Amino acid sequence: MADNSQTDQTVTPEDEVVRICQDLIGIDTSNYGDGSGPGERKAAEYVMTELTEVGLDPELFESEPGRASVVVRIEGEDSSRGALAVHGHLDVVPANAEDWQVNPFGAEIKDDCVWGRGAVDMKDMDAMILSVVRDLARTGKKPPRDLVIAFLADEEAGGVKGSHWLVDQHPDLFDGVTEAISEVGGYSVTFPDKNGQDQRAYLLQTGEKGIAWLRLTAHGRAGHGSVPNDENAVVRLAAAIARIDAHVWPREYIGSVRQLLDGLSDLTGVSYADDDASDLLQHLGGARGFVEGTLRDTSNFTMLDSGYKHNVIPQSASASLDCRFLPGHEEDLMATIRELAGEHVEVTIVHRDIALDSPFEGALVDKMKGALLAEDPGAAILPYCLSGGTDNKALKKLGITGYGFAPLRLPADLDFAPMFHGIDERVPLESLKFGARTLQRFLADC
Secondary structure: OOOOOOOOOOOOHHHHHHHHHHHHHOOOOEOOOOOOOOOOHHHHHHHHHHHHOOOOOOEEEEEEOOEEEEEEEEOOOOOOOOEEEEEEEOOEOOOOHHHOOOOOOOOOEEOOEEEOOOOOOOHHHHHHHHHHHHHHHHHOOOOOOOEEEEEEOOHHHOOOOOHHHHHHHOHHHHOOEEEEEEOOOOEEEEEEOOOOOEEEEEEEEEEEOEEEEEEEEEEOOOEEOOOOOOOOHHHHHHHHHHHHHHOOOOEOOOHHHHHHHHHHHHHHOOOOEOOEOHHHHHHHHHHHHHHHOOOEOEEEEEEEEEOOOOOEEOOEEEEEEEEEEOOOOHHHHHHHHHHHHOOOEEEEEEEEEOOEEOOOOOHHHHHHHHHHHHHOOOOEEEEEEEOOOOOHHHHHOOOOEEEEOOOEOOOOOOOOHHHOOOOOOEEEHHHHHHHHHHHHHHHOOO
């Protein structure tokens, strides 16, 4: 680990953010979603050290041994105002080292980037938060309102052992919190405008699709592999998979998606139709996939499990299905899946969570826009809906309105969005420093 002994008030967030990001990436917090893996405890202890070193008094919470989250409240100038939660998650998805150019937990600096699992999702933002909070504590500056800073466990498995557990078991930690910011928003994309000039736009995340992780289990008659069987569970499951995969989910543009497309159309001069926005979406580069996932509900099969011997027809066969639904669509999606699955296939919910849709207006949004534009004048700022999910879903149970704001000014040629859960994750050093400056500016004015 890098030396973290600096407590001089002349140290700025951008002086520390790269070091902290490297330190966090170097701690393996892989979340396999099945209870295995190292857990977040070591990373949580690191965060505790970084916070206590500058005089703060954070608390560490474990939902079960090793599954650790850290929370600290910072008093603001006006505690009568609604507090702001600033949160990130400490876990990461697993990484197969053989697929990477570098050790995914080596936190190597290469080509002016920090490489490693979590560099994009989301130890870069964790580092920004830590660096800015340390600066607040060192300098004694108070933010305009109370801040609740949270570093959470288990987001990559739905937050059951992290954000949802804290909200259910310790809701008092979020007393008075009205709004929140977290990951997967505030990063830039660059495209040619209507005059052929490079235009940088920041995608501010205002919405999230809901989650329905389902298990489909087909039931049939077990038997010998040499005997004809018209109640084969594998065949029944395969037929259900084919029907669901062939289903075309109707397209619908919710408010945040419509605002994004209209804004992008105005900037580029490229029009779009409700049934085809492909020419317009290509201007988003790697972020196109995230946006395409929000034009309709989606259902993708991810895992299969059946049988135990080559010559035995199994009694059951199962598949895992990842469904994401737009706000207000959950009941229709579930009814459609059950109908398509058919009478011999049972549909059970493994994990579900709500969809979010927050307004692209108001004082907090104005402050986020202002911080970005102060650091990058001339940029455009557009809303978008995330096809995935964040811990803002858990906070919504307490009435907290959440946004994605992890500000990064990115090189035009960096295909950033596909690195979420991808290989060779990396974040430019200058982008980290930009993010630390922007977040510092925002929290000083929030």
